[in-house]
Amino acid sequence: MVNPEIDCAALVQALPGAVALLTPQLVYAEVNDEWLRLLGRTREQKIGSFMPDDYADSPRYHPGAVLVRNVVASLRRVAETGRRETMALQRFNPEDPEGSGGGEERYWSMTNVPIFGADGRVVMLLHRVEEVTELISAREVALSLQHAMLPAPRPIGRHPVAVRYRPAVDALAVGGDWYDLVELPGERLGVAVGDVVGHGVSAAGVMGQLRSALSAASRVAVGPAQALEVLELYALSVSGAENATVAHAFVDWDTHDITYSSAGHPPPALLRSDGTVEYLDRATDPPLGARPQPAPRPQATMPFAEGAFLVLYTDGLVERRCEDIDTGLDRLACSLTGHQGAGPETLADALLADLLPPGGVTDDAALVIVHLT
Numbered sequence: 001m002v003n004p005e006i007d008c009a010a011l012v013q014a015l016p017g018a019v020a021l022l023t024p025q026l027v028y029a030e031v032n033d034e035w036l037r038l039l040g041r042t043r044e045q046k047i048g049s050f051m052p053d054d055y056a057d058s059p060r061y062h063p064g065a066v067l068v069r070n071v072v073a074s075l076r077r078v079a080e081t082g083r084r085e086t087m088a089l090q091r092f093n094p095e096d097p098e099g100s101g102g103g104e105e106r107y108w109s110m111t112n113v114p115i116f117g118a119d120g121r122v123v124m125l126l127h128r129v130e131e132v133t134e135l136i137s138a139r140e141v142a143l144s145l146q147h148a149m150l151p152a153p154r155p156i157g158r159h160p161v162a163v164r165y166r167p168a169v170d171a172l173a174v175g176g177d178w179y180d181l182v183e184l185p186g187e188r189l190g191v192a193v194g195d196v197v198g199h200g201v202s203a204a205g206v207m208g209q210l211r212s213a214l215s216a217a218s219r220v221a222v223g224p225a226q227a228l229e230v231l232e233l234y235a236l237s238v239s240g241a242e243n244a245t246v247a248h249a250f251v252d253w254d255t256h257d258i259t260y261s262s263a264g265h266p267p268p269a270l271l272r273s274d275g276t277v278e279y280l281d282r283a284t285d286p287p288l289g290a291r292p293q294p295a296p297r298p299q300a301t302m303p304f305a306e307g308a309f310l311v312l313y314t315d316g317l318v319e320r321r322c323e324d325i326d327t328g329l330d331r332l333a334c335s336l337t338g339h340q341g342a343g344p345e346t347l348a349d350a351l352l353a354d355l356l357p358p359g360g361v362t363d364d365a366a367l368v369i370v371h372l373t
Helices: 008-014 033-039 063-081 133-149 201-218 224-235 325-338 344-355
Strands: 018-022 028-031 090-092 106-116 122-131 161-166 175-184 188-199 245-252 257-263 269-271 277-279 300-303 308-313 365-372
Touching: 008 018, 008 028, 018 033, 033 122, 063 090, 063 106, 063 122, 161 175, 161 344, 175 201, 175 365, 188 201, 188 224, 188 308, 188 365, 201 224, 201 245, 224 245, 224 257, 245 308, 269 325, 277 325, 308 325, 308 344, 325 344, 344 365
Parallel strands: none
Antiparallel strands: 018 028, 018 122, 090 106, 106 122, 161 365, 175 188, 188 245, 245 257, 257 300, 269 277, 269 308, 308 365
8 A cells, every 4th residue: 555645735734733844954845834833923924944943033032032042942853862751841932923022921841852754863853732721820829819818928916927838830720739728815826737638729728627617626626636626517508619639737925835737738837946857647547538437536735945946838749750759758857957047937948948849730729837946
């Protein structure tokens, strides 16, 4: 059977999204109409031109010049390795067709694919662009909503507190990670972190409901275990709250102890002034709603000395795919010990730098650090 001759121009035009076909030397061989529309160029301007020359006359830090450098670097890697590559999201203010500039900011997802010849060598490169501006805009709105539902960072009485929240980089939606800080009667503080299953605005909505409910329960409960029991009863009536996890602690500076309880959440860490780290793991129970019937939750107490740090976090800070959770906890303990003596804000930044992957987290991460001064 004889293979029919392939019409490259027709093939590129039929592909979804904005597509350009280039030689391994990065010369444009074909582009489709959608690609021209997005870039504001004509076919005559592009076919046969050298991609690195795009925006060559622009200042080095012009958005177009930066974008082209990123694309060219990715295409050259694909040509050399023969491996498909999906680039990080690219932000750009494109020119309009008249070249007046000043277009609205856009976000693009770009994929570069090698095309092999009969001898196994890369003979062409397929560059595909998909605009995701609307998805990014929706995520930014959702993130604003999520931040609005979390308490603003502030000192609690005379006790310094640092909080951090980092969304996942590979999801175009917010998650359900949250934290809460509640001033209690006497020289006491209620602190909690939690994680709702799933992502998106619905998960953020459930997060807001659980955080508010626990904040209210903490003000009247005799301890964190009772507050979690009340929260579990409330969670049973909230769709999407199933299997949410929470770590909750009451810090009492009069008695110098921490009372804590956990509903299926990674254990809080106590960094002592001598640099040792102890995990508060003697009061762990299943996540909210995971038991057939609500039941009393365990509670434990840990003494502390002046100068220690209480660290609560969500699993995005310590868990990694194909890795045991104990490895992540050991990594956290080593980082805490290595930065012993730093203030809470410096310590929070150091933990994120040490523990989060360079390319960003694949799950949301929340972090609360209380300086027990």
